[in-house]
Amino acid sequence: xxxxxxxxxxxxxxxxxxxxxxxxxxxxxxxxxxxxxxxxxxxxxxxxxxxxxxxxxxxxxxxxxxxxxxxxxxxxxxxxxxxxxxxxxxxxxxxxxxxxxxxxxxxxxxxxxxxxxxxxxxxxxxxxxxxxxxxxxxxxxxxxxxxxxxxxxxxxxxxxxxxxxxxxxxxxxxxxxxxxxxxxxxxxxxxxxxxxxxxxxxxxxx
Numbered sequence: 001x002x003x004x005x006x007x008x009x010x011x012x013x014x015x016x017x018x019x020x021x022x023x024x025x026x027x028x029x030x031x032x033x034x035x036x037x038x039x040x041x042x043x044x045x046x047x048x049x050x051x052x053x054x055x056x057x058x059x060x061x062x063x064x065x066x067x068x069x070x071x072x073x074x075x076x077x078x079x080x081x082x083x084x085x086x087x088x089x090x091x092x093x094x095x096x097x098x099x100x101x102x103x104x105x106x107x108x109x110x111x112x113x114x115x116x117x118x119x120x121x122x123x124x125x126x127x128x129x130x131x132x133x134x135x136x137x138x139x140x141x142x143x144x145x146x147x148x149x150x151x152x153x154x155x156x157x158x159x160x161x162x163x164x165x166x167x168x169x170x171x172x173x174x175x176x177x178x179x180x181x182x183x184x185x186x187x188x189x190x191x192x193x194x195x196x197x198x199x200x201x202x203x204x205x206x
Contacts, residue, residue, distance in 0.1 A: 014054075014058050015061060018061050019065075021062075022065040022066070022067065026067055027066065027067060027068060028067060028068040028069075028103075029062055029067050029069055029070065030071075031058075031070075032071075032072040032074075032075035033071060034051075036077075037054065037055075038052065038055075038093075052096055055097060056097070059100050063100060068102070069100070069101050069103070070105065071093070071104055071105065072108045073107070073158075074106065074107045074108065076123065094166045099170065101172065103173050104174040105174075105177050106154070106155045106158045106159070106174065106175070106176050107154075107176050107177070108177050110151045111179055111204060114144045114148050114151070117147070118143045118144040119132045119133065119144050120132060126138075127139075127143055129141070158174070159175075179204075180200075183199045183200060184196065
């Protein structure tokens with residue numbers, strides 16, 4: 001019987017996974033680093049050596065096969081205590097893996113995360129309002145914009161830290177991944193083209 005906690009068991013079968021990627025001719029692999037595997041107590045200071053070792057082995061074996069690692073720092077799973085007390089955990093990742101990882105992603109699809117958390121109310125903290133969702137509290141008209149604004153500020157601060165502190169030695173790249181939709185004007189006129197621009201600006205917000 002398969003357990004949900006094991007999923008595809010990448011932790012134990014990453015060498016097989018890398019061989020499969022190599023056999024398919026893949027030249028890059030994007031993955032997220034789990035904060036719980038690196039920081040078991042949910043705060044900076046005490047790191048888990050076996051977690052660091054796992055990601056070091058994963059990165060090294062990817063590079064041996066000519067596969068470039070693209071690392072996502074936040075994929076909907078950062079504990080609030082890290083943001084409130086320690087300002088996130090980008091720095092320890094860059095110190096541990098930045099000598100080999102050249103491509104960093106601060107947030108994975110933050111616009112989708114905001115929609116599900118503050119418009120639909122499906123993700124924590126599950127704040128929303130009618131007609132978008134049915135939550136005990138929240139305002140789906142204003143809170144998504146405030147939350148997205150704060151995420152973009154956090155992204156900008158992370159990029160600034162990377163460029164000032166780590167880039168001079170590591171010479172890598174850092175960016176953000178947005179979930180994007182394709183919009184086309186109903187008619188070929190100026191008002192409809194402006195509507196397309198507004199839709200892109202609102203939905204991508206990056």
